[in-house]
Amino acid sequence: MKTETRDHILSCGSKIIHLKGYAATGIKEILDAAKVPKGSFYFYFKSKEDFCVALVEHHRKNILHGMDLALENRDLPPLQRLQDFFAEVHKLHAVMGYKKGCPVGNLAQELGATNPLVGKQLQNVLDAMTLRITAVLEEARERGELPIRLKPDETAAFIISAWQGAFVQMKAVSGPAPLDNFMAMVFDVLLV
Amino acid sequence: MKTETRDHILSCGSKIIHLKGYAATGIKEILDAAKVPKGSFYFYFKSKEDFCVALVEHHRKNILHGMDLALENRDLPPLQRLQDFFAEVHKLHAVMGYKKGCPVGNLAQELGATNPLVGKQLQNVLDAMTLRITAVLEEARERGELPIRLKPDETAAFIISAWQGAFVQMKAVSGPAPLDNFMAMVFDVLLV
Numbered sequence: 001m002k003t004e005t006r007d008h009i010l011s012c013g014s015k016i017i018h019l020k021g022y023a024a025t026g027i028k029e030i031l032d033a034a035k036v037p038k039g040s041f042y043f044y045f046k047s048k049e050d051f052c053v054a055l056v057e058h059h060r061k062n063i064l065h066g067m068d069l070a071l072e073n074r075d076l077p078p079l080q081r082l083q084d085f086f087a088e089v090h091k092l093h094a095v096m097g098y099k100k101g102c103p104v105g106n107l108a109q110e111l112g113a114t115n116p117l118v119g120k121q122l123q124n125v126l127d128a129m130t131l132r133i134t135a136v137l138e139e140a141r142e143r144g145e146l147p148i149r150l151k152p153d154e155t156a157a158f159i160i161s162a163w164q165g166a167f168v169q170m171k172a173v174s175g176p177a178p179l180d181n182f183m184a185m186v187f188d189v190l191l192v
Numbered sequence: 193m194k195t196e197t198r199d200h201i202l203s204c205g206s207k208i209i210h211l212k213g214y215a216a217t218g219i220k221e222i223l224d225a226a227k228v229p230k231g232s233f234y235f236y237f238k239s240k241e242d243f244c245v246a247l248v249e250h251h252r253k254n255i256l257h258g259m260d261l262a263l264e265n266r267d268l269p270p271l272q273r274l275q276d277f278f279a280e281v282h283k284l285h286a287v288m289g290y291k292k293g294c295p296v297g298n299l300a301q302e303l304g305a306t307n308p309l310v311g312k313q314l315q316n317v318l319d320a321m322t323l324r325i326t327a328v329l330e331e332a333r334e335r336g337e338l339p340i341r342l343k344p345d346e347t348a349a350f351i352i353s354a355w356q357g358a359f360v361q362m363k364a365v366s367g368p369a370p371l372d373n374f375m376a377m378v379f380d381v382l383l384v
Contacts, residue, residue, distance in 0.1 A: 112363030113291035165357030171304030
């Protein structure tokens with residue numbers, strides 16, 4: 001029961017912060033959305049920052065679990081799995097009206113440089129995402145399916161950058177064009 | 193004199209918002225930094241949002257002016273000018289301790305999807321930046337210096353995405369690695 005309430009508060013707060021950002025979201029707004037009293041919030045989280053730390057951990061689990069599910073299916077060729085993964089995430093953002101971006105990238109942009117604790121946590125998530133893509137590119141290289149000019153680790157970090165930046169541009173246009181261009185440039189140009 | 197005071201408030205507010213973000217910065221903090229009374233702020237700006245609109249215009253002018261200076265020097269080959277431009281911006285971020293990112297990308301990430309007025313303004317700046325890079329890539333193509341697989345407009349938009357995303361990652365690591373990787377991937381791999 002305790003874990004359920006904590007998860008419920010996290011889930012409600014997550015949705016608001018995902019759209020509006022951390023500084024623009026007040027604890028009261030999270031309480032109202034979760035329909036819990038203030039004391040309940042402070043029973044589970046010492047402070048708003050403590051809530052943010054829990055939120056990043058919540059996103060870390062979800063994102064890496066989703067990546068593992070999509071990227072570890074060895075029935076498909078590695079680059080196909082990578083493309084399918086990004087295409088699935090693209091669809092999720094269509095459902096959200098292209099307004100929310102990556103919850104980890106948003107927080108990295110907002111807090112990465114000013115909050116060392118959360119910044120380090122976000123760096124770890126971005127590194128873990130990059131490692132998963134590196135592994136897929138290494139598998140492609142072993143199968144002779146990666147252009148020789150590409151180093152798996154540098155290419156993976158570049159793909160993560162381009163993806164995060166596509167979200168920045170997506171928010172300004174509130175439309176799919178930057179994600180579409182990412183897909184075309186990565187899968188029809190860079191990895192070919 | 194009036195313009196000077198307005199520019200002074202903009203410049204002081206710009207520095208704070210560049211590091212902390214829009215929502216996390218209060219008007220009082222800007223007044224304190226600029227050493228002007230509240231009435232002076234409201235003489236020049238109707239509201240915090242009005243200040244933000246002026247701030248984006250301030251960044252638009254500075255960024256596009258800097259790009260024009262760097263990219264229009266026809267004494268150097270187009271791709272060399274592009275590389276020199278990004279190398280110069282990279283140096284600016286070293287001076288800022290890799291903590292601030294792109295002022296336009298930061299605001300696009302924070303407000304692009306939730307403030308249509310500012311979002312549209314930011315989209316226009318990102319489009320103008322993309323157009324300048326497209327022009328350089330078109331010039332390179334005319335000189336036979338752009339790989340045939342690359343379309344100038346799509347490649348330019350992808351470079352802007354990768355650059356904005358490198359800043360997101362740069363903040364999480366508070367170091368140059370993501371910008372270094374951007375430079376290597378764009379100028380030693382993608383455009384080669």
